[in-house]
Amino acid sequence: MQTKKNSELKNLIEVTKKKEKIKKETVDIKWIITIVALSFVISFTLSFVSQMTIPNLSLWLGVIITLLFIFLGILFDIIGVSVTTADEAVFHSMNSRKVKGASVAVKFKKNAEKVSSFCCDVIGDICGIVSGAAGTTITAILVEKFNYNLLFTGLMIAAVIASLTIGGKAIGKSFAINKSNIILYEFAKFISSFYRK
Secondary structure: OHHHHHHHHHHHHHHHHHHHHHHHHOOOHHHHHHHHHHHHHHHHHHHHHHHHHHHHOOHHHHHHHHHHHHHHHHHHHHHHHHHHHOOHHHHHHHHHOOOOOHHHHHHHHHOHHHHHHHHHHHHHHHHHHHHHHHHHHHHHHHHHHHOOOHHHHHHHHHHHHHHHHHHHHHHHHHHHHHOHHHHHHHHHHHHHOOOOO
C-alpha cells in the first residue's frame, strides 16, 4: 500500500516538474512589466482620488465610497476566479455560432492567468489597499467630529473593512466557481460592447 502511494506521489511530482518547466520557458517579461506599471498607475490614481475626495465629503458619503471600493474588489475577485474555472469548450461552441461575447470569452480563457492576475491581484488588491486608506480617513473624521478614541476607532474601522472584504471574497469565490461559465459570458459580453466592429 505504501509503495503504491509512493509511486503515485513520484508520478505527481514528475507531472508537476514538466508543467513547471513549460511555465518557466513561457514567462512573459513584457506582461510582468506591464502589470507592474499598470498597478502603479491605478493604485496611485485611486489612492489620490480617495484621499482628495473622502476628507471633503460627509461621513456617510465617505462610508459609501469605502464600501464601493470593497464591492469592486469582491466583484473583480469573482471575475478572476470565474475566468480560471470556466469551461473553454463551451465558449468555443458559442463562438462557432457567432454568439455575442463568445470570442472575447475564448480570449479571456486562453489568457486566464493574465486576466485572473489583473482582476484578483491588480484591481482586487488595489481596492483593498485603497479601502484601507479610506478607512483611515473615516477614522480621522470620526475622531475629529465626535472625539472618539483614535486607537479604538482605527482598529474597529480596519476590522470592519477587513471582515467585509474577506467575507465578501469568500462568498464570491464559491459563487464564482459554481457559476463560472455564466459570469465569464456576461463579463465578456459586456467587454465586447466596447470592441470595434
